[in-house]
Amino acid sequence: MLIKKFRRSAGIAIAASALLASSAYAMDPQLAQAVAHGKQMYFHDTFGGNGRVCNTCHVGGGREPGRLPDGTRIPSLANAAAIFPRISRRDGHLITLPDQVAHCIGGALRGNPPEYGSDQLNALVAYVTSLAQGKPIDMGGKPR
Numbered sequence: 001m002l003i004k005k006f007r008r009s010a011g012i013a014i015a016a017s018a019l020l021a022s023s024a025y026a027m028d029p030q031l032a033q034a035v036a037h038g039k040q041m042y043f044h045d046t047f048g049g050n051g052r053v054c055n056t057c058h059v060g061g062g063r064e065p066g067r068l069p070d071g072t073r074i075p076s077l078a079n080a081a082a083i084f085p086r087i088s089r090r091d092g093h094l095i096t097l098p099d100q101v102a103h104c105i106g107g108a109l110r111g112n113p114p115e116y117g118s119d120q121l122n123a124l125v126a127y128v129t130s131l132a133q134g135k136p137i138d139m140g141g142k143p144r
């Protein structure tokens with residue numbers, strides 16, 4: 001009886017910690033699907049550009065910092081969704097996460113960014129946002 005009770009509470013604890021460890025978006029199948037679609041593009045889509053994909057530079061699925069061949073540090077995207085929007089260092093404009101993603105597609109990939117509001121751009125943003133799941137909002141913060 002005691003063992004049974006223990007097993008049950010241990011089972012509940014394991015289930016609860018699995019729930020906490022898994023992200024909230026995983027509970028909504030449609031949202032999880034958008035994140036999966038974005039992840040697929042992140043690793044494979046060149047957007048008709050120079051052959052690069054997001055993971056060429058933002059390695060490890062965006063979880064690790066990378067470097068350009070000339071040594072320029074490339075931020076990880078681990079907290080990108082928590083620090084946007086921000087003021088662009090380049091031109092002083094306010095930029096949002098979708099702006100930055102479209103900017104990398106047009107610039108770094110030399111590709112054709114999907115339209116704002118399109119399923120593709122939204123899914124990529126959903127994937128990048130999923131990397132920051134659980135991180136506190138830190139507008140103006142530094143990339144990790």
Ligand code: HEC
Binds near residue numbers: 073083104109144
């Ligand atoms: C050729 C390398 C390269 C590729 C490929 C690339 N990026 Fe970037 N990305 C950068 C560099 C360099 C920066 C930082 C400078 C800047 O703000 O433009 C950056 C910044 C970012 C940021 C802001 C990170 C932060 O926390 O400030 C996001 C988000 C981002 N990229 C998303 C993407 C996505 C999504 C893709 C694929 C569609 C992609 N990037 C492809 C080089 C790249």
